[in-house]
Amino acid sequence: MNTQTPMIDVRQIRKAYGVHEVLKGIDLSVNKGKIVSIIGPSGSGKSTLLRSINMLEDVSSGEIWLDGKQVNRPLKGRQFENHINHIRQEMGMVFQQFNLFPHLTVLQNIMIGPIRLRKLNRAEALDRAQTLLSKVGLSDKGNAYPARLSGGQKQRVAIARALAMQPKVMLFDEATSALDPELVEEVNQVMKQLAAEHMTMLIVTHEMRFAAEVSDQVIFMDGGVVIEQGAPKDVLSNPVEERTRAFLRKHLSH
Amino acid sequence: MSLDFSVVPDYFGILWTGILWTVLITVLAGGISILVGIAIAVATLYGPRLLAFPLRGVVFLFMGTPLLLQLYLFYYGLSQIGIMLPAFWTGVVGLGLHYAAYNADIFRASLQAVDPGQAEASRSLGFSRSATLRFFVLPQAMLTALPQVGNNSIILLKDTAVLSVLGIAELVLNAQRAISETYRPFEFYFTAAILYYIVNLAMEFLLRKAARKAEAIR
Numbered sequence A: 001m002n003t004q005t006p007m008i009d010v011r012q013i014r015k016a017y018g019v020h021e022v023l024k025g026i027d028l029s030v031n032k033g034k035i036v037s038i039i040g041p042s043g044s045g046k047s048t049l050l051r052s053i054n055m056l057e058d059v060s061s062g063e064i065w066l067d068g069k070q071v072n073r074p075l076k077g078r079q080f081e082n083h084i085n086h087i088r089q090e091m092g093m094v095f096q097q098f099n100l101f102p103h104l105t106v107l108q109n110i111m112i113g114p115i116r117l118r119k120l121n122r123a124e125a126l127d128r129a130q131t132l133l134s135k136v137g138l139s140d141k142g143n144a145y146p147a148r149l150s151g152g153q154k155q156r157v158a159i160a161r162a163l164a165m166q167p168k169v170m171l172f173d174e175a176t177s178a179l180d181p182e183l184v185e186e187v188n189q190v191m192k193q194l195a196a197e198h199m200t201m202l203i204v205t206h207e208m209r210f211a212a213e214v215s216d217q218v219i220f221m222d223g224g225v226v227i228e229q230g231a232p233k234d235v236l237s238n239p240v241e242e243r244t245r246a247f248l249r250k251h252l253s254h
Numbered sequence B: 001m002s003l004d005f006s007v008v009p010d011y012f013g014i015l016w017t018g019i020l021w022t023v024l025i026t027v028l029a030g031g032i033s034i035l036v037g038i039a040i041a042v043a044t045l046y047g048p049r050l051l052a053f054p055l056r057g058v059v060f061l062f063m064g065t066p067l068l069l070q071l072y073l074f075y076y077g078l079s080q081i082g083i084m085l086p087a088f089w090t091g092v093v094g095l096g097l098h099y100a101a102y103n104a105d106i107f108r109a110s111l112q113a114v115d116p117g118q119a120e121a122s123r124s125l126g127f128s129r130s131a132t133l134r135f136f137v138l139p140q141a142m143l144t145a146l147p148q149v150g151n152n153s154i155i156l157l158k159d160t161a162v163l164s165v166l167g168i169a170e171l172v173l174n175a176q177r178a179i180s181e182t183y184r185p186f187e188f189y190f191t192a193a194i195l196y197y198i199v200n201l202a203m204e205f206l207l208r209k210a211a212r213k214a215e216a217i218r
């Protein structure tokens, strides 16, 4: 029996924009060191779900837990700010559009979080940043500004920036879908390497093959609800639900 | 009476002092216009409504009325009700605030133009709202605002001449002093114009250099 506390635990979260309910009671959990992928058609609420976990969106109801601590604690004002600023340091987030800081060099992008938030001194932060840069294969780009990098390089820097905070989990929101096809693989490689190191990851992706390869579990979402979830071989190769089948027929055909 | 520039070198000292004061006033008032401009932009964008609304009103008042009138009001108007301000600082602060109003509009637009993804990336790392503004949003807005704020600073340089009405010994007033001794208005006004032009060119040069650097980053 599995008695460990999940790293990420989402319980019945709902989120509406005005009258339009985008998340209609989502449950999901990710155990330590596991990789869960979320797939589903565009507009099904995948980004909203990920953003809600990081409280970039506030949910209408439900609970979000990170390693036994409630993320959306019912605090007010300053107290909530302090709480959320701390808990976000434990979650790395990678965006589709990279969102690197264009006025900072690659190294500065990676170092600023550890220096300002984790209170590392410059030497420690530099050391950590350089280690991460070599890990994502960009040791020679430390002093470049993001404008000089390709999309694939930007996304690898963004991953290094998130990792520099030494988060407990990593959230990826379609990390490769803004990339030219030939640049996808280099980012996937980095994510696979993290998987091999047992980083806990929640990955929104449109790449079925990648999901099949790295995930411990795959979740298919549509219309703000989880339609089906399970091992990748079940959900991706042998889905039970007709909606999952229809979605996969469309996305595996090319 | 024909033109005779040979008297000008005799008054080099007073003209030099004048241009130094002009540059000093430009730096001080320019600094105020930028700092206060940023403060107003931030307050009107992110501050409480109760502060933002009246502040917008004050900004329009500053932009909608002549600088000369504002200076008269601060200096002579306030002295009538017992508030005596030193002429120099009245001039510097008045000029600075006048241009702060213009700069505030530019900074507002630049702040709003920063990609919201920047703030999201910052917040997702765990930075607070104010740190997000300070480390990421504001620096990028400053880069966007640079050309326009730079232009305002050049216009501000020229408007330092208005401060001569308060008896501040900047370039125009010092030229007038030379004229009152020599009765040669053309020569001295013309020389003053050249001096303004040189400072102007220097500012434009620096500005273009900075803008090119900023462009490489964006």
Ligand SMILES: Nc1ncnc2c1ncn2[C@@H]1O[C@H](COP(=O)(O)OP(=O)(O)O)[C@@H](O)[C@H]1O
Binding pocket: A017, A022, A040, A041, A042, A043, A044, A045, A046, A047, A048, A049
């Ligand atoms: N800020 C917003 N305001 C209003 N509606 C939104 C907003 N963000 C997303 N939505 C809507 O929420 C739904 C889910 O969006 P999203 O989570 O981005 O889906 P996905 O990532 O699966 O493509 C969509 O219908 C989208 O139009």
Ligand SMILES: [Mg+2]
Binding pocket: A046, A047, A048, A174
């Ligand atoms: Mg999305």
